[in-house]
Structures are given as C-alpha cells and as structure tokens.
Amino acid sequence: MGIQKSGKGLLIVLSGPSGAGKGTVCSALRRQAPEVVYSVSATTRQPREGEVDGINYFFKSKEEFKRMIEEGELLEWARYVDNYYGTPRRFVEDRLAEGKNVLLEIEVQGARQVKEHFPEGVFIFLLPPSMKELYARIRGRGTESEEVVEDRMTAARKELDQVHQYDYVVVNDEVAKACQRIRSIMMAEQSRRERIFREQPDWLEGF
Template identity: 75%
Template sequence: MGIDSKGRGLLIVLSGPSGAGKGTVCSALRTHAPELVYSVSATTRKPREGEVDGVNYFFKSKKEFEGMIEEGELLEWAQYVNNYYGTPRRFVEEQLDAGRDVLLEIEVQGAKQVKERFPEGIFIFLLPPSLDELASRIRGRGTETEEAVVNRLKAAAKELREVEHYDYAVLNDRVEAACDRVRSILIAEHCRKDRLFQEQPDWLEGM
C-alpha cells in the first residue's frame, strides 16, 4: 500500500494583536505559498462593487446566517455594525478532505471559538518585534487619534498574553522571514508521525 505523503489538509489559524501584521503576512503568503487555500468568510452585509459570492465572501441573509449559527455550521462568528461575519465549517472541511491546507486569518477572540470547535487545527500567534514597534505600526497608519492608539495598545498587551494558548509563536520582524517560518511549520506538521499513522494506519501493507 505504501504512504500517501499528502493525506488530509491542515487548518492553519493565524492570529495575533492588532498591528502585528496579520494581513500583510497573509498577503505575502499568497505569493510565497500559492498552494494554500484562504478561508472564505460568510457575511450578511451587502456585496460591494466587484465582490463575487464564494470568492470574496459567502453572502447570506440574516435568516440564513442565524440558521447557520443554530445548526453549528460556523467555526466562529461575530457581529459588527449590525452585520454578521463568520467562518463556514463546510467550506473548510471540503478543502481539507481534498488534501488542501487552509489558512484562516482571524482575531484572537475568533481563534478561541475555532479552537473549541476544531481543536485539531494548527494555531499560530504572530508576534511584533516589540511593543514599541507595535505602537509605531499602529501610529503609522495615520487613521486614528492618539487616544484610540493608546486604547489599541492596551488591548494588544492583553491579547499578547493569549500566546500561551497557541501551538506556535512566529516573530514578524520581516514579512519574508515570517512567511518562511509559517511554511516551515506546515512542512513539520505534515511530517508528524502521529498524524501520518493516524490517517494511514495500514501503510505498511504491501511493503
């Protein structure tokens, strides 16, 4: 029978405090790791010009979304400005069953929900080089008042303590280096003997 080196895909959950560079790293991974599938969220907000259902979001009515919540069809969900946002479990499971790795970029609170519902995921916490650098990045956006920046930094300091609940911590000192670290984690996880033998217990047959 032998070993199928591909097997089932992995769900990689990447999160961290605001300003850690989650979006930047994920955008870079689209170039450096094109084999990754990016999780598509569901939302009740109206599509913006150019957005495509199933590509940018799964657009749902409020009734449809609330039905998904009741049926346990979401790995995580939240409500912002009268609209729901969440991660459909079916899409993720279909990709994983097809042997594709799925990347989910999400905030710390959402990652907690995912871990409760999908503990076999790989949870990666993105770290800024320092709190000073984090403050510099947030201020560099130039979109918030100093009071708002201070509040974000307080929230970030609290979120940083959540790193203990993650499998890996990746330093985002340089985007390319952070991407390499994430890819190294994926390679290592696919080589775990317990994962390989669990998925293919009869691999010795025919050898």
C-alpha cells in the same frame, strides 16, 4: 504497503494583535504559496464595489446567518457593528478533504472557537518585534486618534495574554521571513508522527 502522503490538508489558523501585520503576511503568503486556500468568510454586511460573492465573502442575510449559527454550520462567528461575520464549516472541510491546506486569518476570540471544533488545526500567533514597534505601526497609519491608538494597544496586551493557546509563535520582523517560517511550520506539521500514524495505523502490514 508503506507510508503514503497524507490525503488531508492542514487548517492553519493565524492570529495576532492589530498592527502585527496579519493581513500583509497573509497576502504575501498567498503569493508565495498559491496552493494554500484562503478561507472565505460569511458576512451579513452589504457587498462593496467590486466584491464578488464566494470570492471576497459569502454574503448572507441576517436570517440566513442566524440559521447557520443554529445549525452548527460555522466554525466561528462574531458580531461587529450590527453585522455578523463567520467561517463556514463546509467550505473549510471540503477544501481539507481535497488535500488542500486552508489558511484562516482570525482574531483570538474566533481562534478559540475554532480550536473547540477543530483541535487538530495548526494555531500560529503572529507577533511584532516589540511593543514599541507595534505602537509605531498602529500610530504610523495616521488614520486614528491617539485615544484609539491607546485602545488598540490595550486590546493588543489582552490578546498577547492568550498566546499560550497557540502551537507556534512567529515574529514578524520581516514579511518574507515570517512567511518562510509559516511555510516551514506547515511542512513540519505534514510530517508530524501523530498525523501520519492516525491516518495510516496499519502501514506495517504486509511485512
């Protein structure tokens, strides 16, 4: 019957330190590759003006969110400033089953949780061109004190220590080039031997 195109999508997990440009790269990637689905997170915080449930976030009460944790409905979750954030498992699995590639932009801690539940995901770590450039980007925002900038640099160094947990490293020297590298990784992963033969172990039957 021959080898057929895989019917299941890829889960692409993108992480990187603050200032690496994750949000910018993801926004550009969504414009370049609109077929890629951007994972929608669940949160207990109140919607901001213009935000739509199911588009920007899945807005949940704390009781609903805790139930989702207890019933294993989240691929990963964390608590920030008295609010919960997490990735609904059902949304991701349904999109993957439809054959769509799903992009998940999360921090290192969340990526570690996802890998436990979904080891077949594609894990990409986004790097700045240098630590000097990272510092310049964080400081250049002009919205944070020097103390906060130093705290972010300390956190970045700790996150960089986790790079060995990822399958690929992409340097964000230019956004367009970083997007192209990520798209190339996606194309290569769809042709990975293990993925094809795992889904079609009997492809030689009939010869």
